[in-house]
Amino acid sequence: MIKVLLFGAAADRAGTRETELPVEDVSTLAEVWPLLAERHPDLAPMRDTLAFAVNGEYARGNDGVSPGDEIAVLPPVSGG
Amino acid sequence: MIKVLLFGAAADRAGTRETELPVEDVSTLAEVWPLLAERHPDLAPMRDTLAFAVNGEYARGNDGVSPGDEIAVLPPVSGG
């Protein structure tokens, strides 16, 4: 399995802070989004504002995803 | 009389922090310097670095000076 963490507005829209995806369905980060948006349709409108991290570092769509990885869904940060 | 206060390096070079000048000898700020430099020759080399205040405000050579005024001899400020 691949763990997916959601934060801030993304957790709010998804109605959850954490979910899991079956590893056989994803090999790159880009493949994660359609599965997430299908499970949590309220997330879909946020797509263009989101960034993603794999194992605690910002990642892009063609970055690989492996079993045991932790993916984070990051809305625009607003610390400070 | 006119009171003259000296600060920092100017007090140091003059060897005093305060002196008085007879009022009849000065009517503008410009007339103060020659009297001071005569009394305190070690001040003379500092002339170009000094600013002056009359009654607590920066003043220029042609500003007037009257009995009871307080003149301050101000080396380059170095607060902070």
Next chain:
Amino acid sequence: MFAIVEESLDVGALIQAAQRPDCGAIATFVGTTRIDESEGAAVEYLEYEAYRPMADRKLEEIGAEIEGRWDVRRVSIVHRLGRVDPGEASVVIVVAAARRGPAFEASRYAIERIKEVVPIWKREVWSDGYVWVGSQVGTRDQVSGNR
């Protein structure tokens, strides 16, 4: 020192820890909760959350960036999580340097970078609902995500 904490921030202690005989300048930035008002409602408090430990590491990276760009001797960044009431500090940045120029520039850089890259989010809790800052998602009528 880089830290993300749950409790209130002791600004004085953070500055005191940066007072060093090899430094002549300490520039500090404190971010505080401001009561904003609109449409007859007001912000009651802010609530922060973070993705940790990524957020901790990003603070350290900002510190390393600063040390690579400016001659500074000590950089501290502490960010608070959870509820932060009006006037209270959510973030404190302290930069000590031999001279003031680098201290000022680095402290400004630190807050700008925090707002760009550190995975921390704030929710404004208003008298009439909440909104996630930056996403405009929430329960207030004014929030675009609700329209």
Next chain:
Amino acid sequence: MFAIVEESLDVGALIQAAQRPDCGAIATFVGTTRIDESEGAAVEYLEYEAYRPMADRKLEEIGAEIEGRWDVRRVSIVHRLGRVDPGEASVVIVVAAARRGPAFEASRYAIERIKEVVPIWKREVWSDGYVWVGSQVGTRDQVSGNR
């Protein structure tokens, strides 16, 4: 609050007094005694003197200049006189504003103006003599006034 004092400065208290619910940013500058070294000697402490009450009034004028130029809600400047040991604070500037841009700019402006117009002078007391900063007058061999 604008003050010139003889005792040590409580930076934390000055910042705390600037934490207000109508402000989101506090920029602070603390000037501290730095141990400089040259020609085998070192600065042991600084000693400040002021022309008062002109110096007090000039601090207030700087505060008024800042309030005329930036949207800030509170400006405090406190300068210490007398002996200030290494690492100790000689000046504290605290600017609180709704937003961080004006707070940063105003705090920088304050220290630059202090160094331009406020009649305060500092003497560096070295292990081998003293020098009035800015005038290069003193008892050290390196001082031009002694050559």
